Amino acid sequence: MCGIVGLFHPQLPSVPELGMLRRMGDAVRHRGPDGEGFHAEPHLGLGHRRLSIVDLAGGAQPMATEDGAVLVCFNGEIYNHAALKRELEAAGHRFRTRSDTESILHGWREWGLGVLDRLKGMFAFALWDRERGELLLARDRLGEKPMLYGLLPDGTLAFASEMAGLLALPAMPRRLDPAALDDYLALGYVPDPRTIHAGISRLPAAHFLLLRRGEAGLPAPRRYWQPPRAGMPAPADAARELAARLDAAVSAQLMSDVPLGAFLSGGVDSSAVVACAARAVAEAGTGPLATFTIGFDGPEDERPAAAALAARLGLASHAEAGRVDYVAAARDQAAIFGEPFGDHSAVPTLAVCRLARQHVTVALSGDGGDEVFAGYRRYRFHSLAEAVRRAFPAPVRKRLIGGLAAAYPKLDRAPRWLRAKSTLTEISLDAALGYYRTVCKLHEERRRGVYAAPLRAALDGHAPSARIAALMAECDPDDALLQAQYADLHTYLPGDILVKTDRTAMAVSLELRPPILDHELVAWGMALPAKLKLRGGFGKRILREALAPQLPAELLWGRKRGFADSIGGQFRAQAATVRTRLTGGVMAESGLFDVGALGRLADEHTSGRFDHAQAIWQLLVLEGFLARQDLAGVAASRASAPVGA
Known part of the structure; x- marks a missing residue:
């Protein structure tokens, strides 16, 4: 496993500073403590931190073809590299190492972009073809290995395995994206291609970026693999x-x-x-x-x-x-x-x-x-809920079941079988919105209730559910389970x-x-x-x-066990610390939140009448992020689309 960093300017032939690449590499050193390598030439700089796994002596990177015309920085493992090597050698390619990295170099020369279809494994890599003047950034099909990128003010594309590699560059913009913040509080993470910073993106799984020397602008990522969107007949055994x-x-x-x-x-x-x-x-x-x-x-x-x-x-x-x-x-x-x-x-x-x-x-x-293989309990619930939805016309379902949901009390601390408000609400909605509610950590009314007015205004029209609904719509409409799995994938x-x-x-x-x-x-x-x-x-x-x-x-x-400790009790035991961190310091100074609402959230959890453990955890994590980013005093009202500075 390794860390990748790099800089590319398609139009300016200047050579990136090795010192800048080293700063980026040092920021991801934990990904590869066993070695480092850097390369700089007109238009391009590459850096690599190596965790030695295969071919300990011969796998140093950046790795180049024998003539030096193609270079690659690679993070991951190619599990079928031995088979690829045999095929490529039969086609006349000469390998100099046992490293799986080399199969990418020769595969590119033999198949071009078709190499992506042949790789089996987890990977993110940057490949530079000097003769073609092309830089390829690619990520594996499921998103096991990361690739982040952003544009510097002078038009240089910076890319790295982790956010720290990009933020090692003083010129990298650090503007909070309000939509990403809302997604985080809704889902517990920022989904691709967004990151919390408006100027930094994640390359989505199963996608690549192909940039060319001399061409202006940043091309859109392109997909090279698609998971199934319809089922197949049951295999015989x-x-x-x-x-x-x-x-x-x-x-x-x-x-x-x-x-x-x-x-x-x-x-x-x-x-x-x-x-x-x-x-x-x-x-x-x-x-x-x-x-x-x-x-x-x-x-x-x-x-x-x-x-x-x-x-x-x-x-x-x-x-x-x-x-x-x-x-x-x-x-x-x-x-x-x-x-x-x-x-x-x-x-x-x-x-x-x-x-x-x-x-x-x-x-x-x-x-x-x-x-x-559909192990989450929410898949079973979604399938049952969809069966109920299909038994009632939408107007009846929304009026009757939705009315019951509105009237039913919210019983956070009651036994599970008495907590029917969420279930009724989800069944009253269409399938995609109903499934979104099962994966949503903080529903809209809870999130918007703790936002300051400028942040609410910046989020007008944004819906974290839209991405999930669009994905589910791509699948077979008669396979509710596959729709949910496809969205999660x-x-x-x-x-x-x-x-x-x-x-x-x-x-x-x-x-x-x-x-x-x-x-x-x-x-x-x-x-x-x-x-x-x-x-x-x-x-x-x-x-x-x-x-x-x-x-x-x-x-x-047997019964499934959970891989985590109880967090709600800890938040009650440390109630004073929790309240201080949620309502003071960077949370108050950021201008993003209604600190009075945050205080009420903390007090309700401390009283034991409500369980706000997940919300408090996410807000505490956000507080730690804001403190680390030194974003105190940045008010939501200071930006229209991105929030912060």
């Missing part, structure tokens, strides 16, 4: 085929010249990956696989189930108790993520990454199983899950690989009929059935 596909994906991702282990939570997804990896390692005779687990005391503790499975499979097991001060941890999120990030499970994820890094450089994870997976795992792992220089996100497995799994994914009250039905010969029934069919 879907469970057996899934088991074979998962075995192949896991085996491909075991390539490494450094120690490799796996995360193990005791849940279905990580257990599936570990079981496949353990079998592959045993067959190869490469030694036992190490597993890593973080758990929290109480009934949700994942350590006993993980230890039992590790013992059953004959694996080394490393586990620690998670002890987290979330009030303090909120301040650290901006340093890790570069912008506000509201998934509080990032805190224990960082802890398990630290544990793993004490023993290995590469770890496998089970990420992706819930999205690909473009928003929640790359914006939350994969950002969380990439940044926390890279913060401790650990490479994390999720085999379930093999793009061919993803396309096959998502296109399965809904009945193979959701049935009998269980999500991931087909995955559970595929693993039945390998894993114990209590693990496959």
